[in-house]
Amino acid sequence: MAANSSSPADSSSSPRPHTYTIGYAMLPNKHDTFIQPSFLDLAARHGVRLEAVDASRPLAEQGPFDLIVHKLHGQAWRAQLEAFSALHPDVPVVDPPAAIERILDRFTMLDVVAGLGVATEGAVATPRQVFVADAAALACDDADAALGGLRFPLIAKPVEVDGSAASHDLCLVYRREGLRGLRAPVVLQEFVNHGGVLFKVYVVGDHATCVMRSSLPDVADARLHDLAADAAAPFANISLLPPPAAGDVEMPPQDFVNRVARELRRALGLHLINFDLIRASDPDGDAKYLILDINYCPGYSKMPGFEPIVLEFLLEMLRNRPGHEQPCPGAGSGTGLSAEALKAEVEPSFIPSGAEPKQVQA
Numbered sequence: 001m002a003a004n005s006s007s008p009a010d011s012s013s014s015p016r017p018h019t020y021t022i023g024y025a026m027l028p029n030k031h032d033t034f035i036q037p038s039f040l041d042l043a044a045r046h047g048v049r050l051e052a053v054d055a056s057r058p059l060a061e062q063g064p065f066d067l068i069v070h071k072l073h074g075q076a077w078r079a080q081l082e083a084f085s086a087l088h089p090d091v092p093v094v095d096p097p098a099a100i101e102r103i104l105d106r107f108t109m110l111d112v113v114a115g116l117g118v119a120t121e122g123a124v125a126t127p128r129q130v131f132v133a134d135a136a137a138l139a140c141d142d143a144d145a146a147l148g149g150l151r152f153p154l155i156a157k158p159v160e161v162d163g164s165a166a167s168h169d170l171c172l173v174y175r176r177e178g179l180r181g182l183r184a185p186v187v188l189q190e191f192v193n194h195g196g197v198l199f200k201v202y203v204v205g206d207h208a209t210c211v212m213r214s215s216l217p218d219v220a221d222a223r224l225h226d227l228a229a230d231a232a233a234p235f236a237n238i239s240l241l242p243p244p245a246a247g248d249v250e251m252p253p254q255d256f257v258n259r260v261a262r263e264l265r266r267a268l269g270l271h272l273i274n275f276d277l278i279r280a281s282d283p284d285g286d287a288k289y290l291i292l293d294i295n296y297c298p299g300y301s302k303m304p305g306f307e308p309i310v311l312e313f314l315l316e317m318l319r320n321r322p323g324h325e326q327p328c329p330g331a332g333s334g335t336g337l338s339a340e341a342l343k344a345e346v347e348p349s350f351i352p353s354g355a356e357p358k359q360v361q362a
Contacts, residue, residue: 019047020318023063025055025070025077026297027163033299034071039307046311059084067318069094069272071297073104073162092317095296099269103294104161106187107131113291116263124260124277124289129189131159138179153191153219156182156232161295171234172216174224178232192290193218194278196241197249201257202274202303205313208261209303212249214240215278252277252289264294271313274298 022043024035035050043050053062055072059080068081068091078097085093103109110126118124130148132138137146147154154173161167172191173179198215201208216238223229257277265273276292300306 017047018044018049020066020315021049021051021063022067022069022314023051023053023059023065025053025068025072027072030071030163030299033301034297036301036307039310042307043311046315048311048315055080060087065091066321067092067094067314069297069314071163073097073100090322092321094314094317095270095272100296102268103270103273103296106157106159106161106293109161109294110291112264112267116260116267118256118260118263123256124291126291127190127192129187131185131187132182133185135182135184135186138182138184143176143179147188150188150190152176152224155189155191157187157189159185159187169234171232172219172238173232174219174226174229175231178230181232189292191216191219192278192280194280194290195249197244197278198292199252199257199277199279200274200302201261201277202298202300202306203261203265203272204300204306204309205265205271205316206262207309207313208258209305209309210252210257210277211303212244212251214243217241252279256289260289260291264291268294270296271317272297 026034040050051063051065053059053068053070055077059065059068060083065088068084070077070081070093081093081097085091102112107129110129113119113124113126116124128150130146130150132146137143152173152175156171156173158167158169171178171182173182173188194215196215196217198213199210200213201210216235217240260277261275264275265271273294273296275294278290278292280288280290300310303309
């Protein structure tokens with residue numbers, strides 16, 4: 001498409017004729033977590049139009065699109081994307097379905113962490129966990145064999161991550177009796193005390209934003225042996241600690257978060273992810289970071305200042321398309337937006353959340 005030569009100042013107050021069309025495909029319940037009016041407005045001011053994709057119709061009959069961003073799963077949708085890419089190899093798809101599928105299974109999604117350079121150096125790890133295919137193995141007297149040496153308390157998680165409410169149906173199991181009501185298949189992950197604070201890291205290409213969130217409170221040893229208390233409890237029934245005040249909790253070092261985000265994104269072959277990070281203390285009292293969960297194309301509306309960061313990433317993808325002709329120095333890019341103009345807005349940031357406490361969802 002031809003580039004429009006309007007300056008950034010010209011595009012700051014009103015929409016410009018669109019230069020790029022980005023198709024987005026998401027479940028209805030995920031739409032508002034990404035496609036916010038503020039984002040649509042910023043994109044329009046810089047010549048980018050976002051158009052909803054109808055997943056029930058062939059992609060070839062829609063558009064034309066300069067880029068596709070999606071958060072849909074399943075073989076039918078994957079076949080749609082593959083057919084579209086065969087016809088339009090110069091149109092980027094964010095992200096490849098094969099790469100996304102790696103993190104749709106809670107038991108295998110964390111396998112990638114062990115191979116990261118930052119993990120081999122001992123700076124980050126994952127909690128121990130097991131996969132249980134048959135609920136009968138948890139109901140028998142020999143349930144310890146199914147646990148593989150895990151110690152209580154345990155987090156019970158559905159295996160599949162499909163965006164449904166059921167996939168977020170997590171519970172905390174305090175002792176063996178709590179295993180009997182679980183549905184299989186299930187992933188059991190050791191719960192690690194972490195001071196009721198979770199760090200959610202949003203990754204957009206090479207940018208990482210770390211946000212502090214309230215989490216589940218620590219579990220005292222006495223609670224594990226309290227036979228009068230429930231043996232297991234859904235996350236929704238567990239009260240979170242009040243949100244920590246800004247400055248009361250030490251944020252992970254910026255260089256560390258950037259490195260973990262960069263290595264994790266590249267190992268997965270994905271551009272849009274977030275991951276949950278906690279800090280625990282080892283027996284010597286040293287800080288130990290653990291990655292609990294990885295999500296694809298998360299709700300960026302919960303990331304402070306997400307609009308210019310996500311837009312600049314999408315524009316960079318468009319500028320780097322195969323065969324895409326770069327504008328001459330000094331000429332307009334067709335967007336009214338440059339990486340230099342947004343640099344101050346998109347530097348990695350570490351922002352304690354002042355929002356109301358939210359339930360931790362894996």
